Amino acid sequence: MRKTCNLAEVAEFFKSNDCFGILTHQFPDGDTLGSAYGLCSMLQQLGKKARVLVNGGRPPKKFAYLEQLAQPQDFNVENYVSVDVADAKLLGELDVYAEQVKLAIDHHNTHKPFAWVYYVNPLASNCENIVELAGELNVTITKDIADALYTGIATDTGCFRYTNTTSKTHTIAAQLMDCGCDAAKINKAMFETVSKNKKALESYVIGNMEYFCDDKIAVAHTTKDILKKFNIPEDEVEGISAIPRTIEGVLIGVTIRQKNDTTYKISVRTNEGIDASAICSQLGGGGHKAAAGCAVDGTLQQAKEAVLAVAKKYIEEQ
Ligand SMILES: [Mn+2]
Structure with a gap:
């Protein structure tokens, strides 16, 4: 029943339907x-009704500006579509x-x-x-649309x-700049500005990082208690997973994050051709070559042991 489609069919779907809920x-x-x-x-520019559905109701603070880029509309959703969702499991509370x-x-x-029906095209960003x-x-890419799409790229x-960046990525980003997106402002907000509390959390994460296999594997972690201590809401932790891979010599950077009392979310970022999705798929997850994720049930120690067993084996086989 589930089938793939091309971009023209995606466009046709939107043209011939209305009242969209975007997951x-x-x-x-x-x-x-x-x-x-x-x-x-x-x-909305095409005269359709559409709204975005987000876990937790609102986007994380860092992305709050995106909310203003679409008009709030009152209607009953008739057609659900998902964007950048690799697996129904990742819908979270929207899995209903x-x-x-x-x-x-x-x-x-x-x-x-x-x-x-699904349209999957493996570009750097959705x-x-x-x-x-x-x-x-045939819609006009307004400044608002350009800002939203540049943010994801x-x-x-x-x-x-990252290695997923291609000349096409730059060409499309340039197209969005020609449409008026504020690249410098977005990049500053995304990559430079950090709250005082978040900086303190980063410092904790770096200070408590553990190294394995001659420093080829680095493992960072956060728990609910740690987030509470630094007063960081759950949805502001995201960038932490980029840290372990930034250490010189690290081939596999692992970040373990407590999701609830019994589940830990593991994010794997890799260097030099090591396949992060191959590592995570062994633990029931997936993703991209250089960035992937999975979830493990148990304690922090058990989550660590589970991902280390796979990662160490991967390094040994290199
Ligand atoms: Mn994506």
Whole structure:
């Protein structure tokens, strides 16, 4: 029943339907939110009704500006679509709509089809797919749409530094700059400005990082108690997972984050061709070559042991 489709069919779906609910993934990041608010604004430009659905009701503070890029509208959703959601499991509290998702637009190679129809194109960010869709739908990329979509491209490529960045990524980003997006302002907010509390948390995470396999593996962690101590809301922890990989010599950077009393979310970021998604898929997760994730039930120690067993084996086999 589930089938793939091309971009023209995606455009046709939007043209011939109305009243869209756009679903984002749990622990929403710049790409899922940028895709959602950009798409929402595009659909509204076409005279359609559309709204974005976010775990927790609102985007994290860092992405609050995206909310203003689409108009609030009152209507009953008839067509659910998802953006940047690789697996129904990642819908979080929005998984009550999982069975009703008519269209998924995603860029993950590891996409597990759950929507009736899915469009998966493995560009660096899903926002690049939405830019291409804008062309197909013949909508004007306004400054607001450009800001939303640039946010996802910049964040998913680590400000155009990660290996997923291609010349096409830059070309599409340039197109958005030509449409008036405020790249400098967005990049400053995404990559430079950090709250005092967050900086203190980062300092804790760096100070408590553990190293294995001749410092080729670095493991950082946060727990609910640690977040409470530094007064950091759950949804502001995101950037922490980029830290372990930044240490010289580290090939596998692991960040373990407590999700609830018995579940830990593991994020793996890798260097030099090590396949993060291969590591995470052994623990039931997935993602991209250089950035992937999974969840492990148990204690922090058990989560650490589980991911280390796989990561150490991977290093030994190198
Ligand atoms: Mn993404």
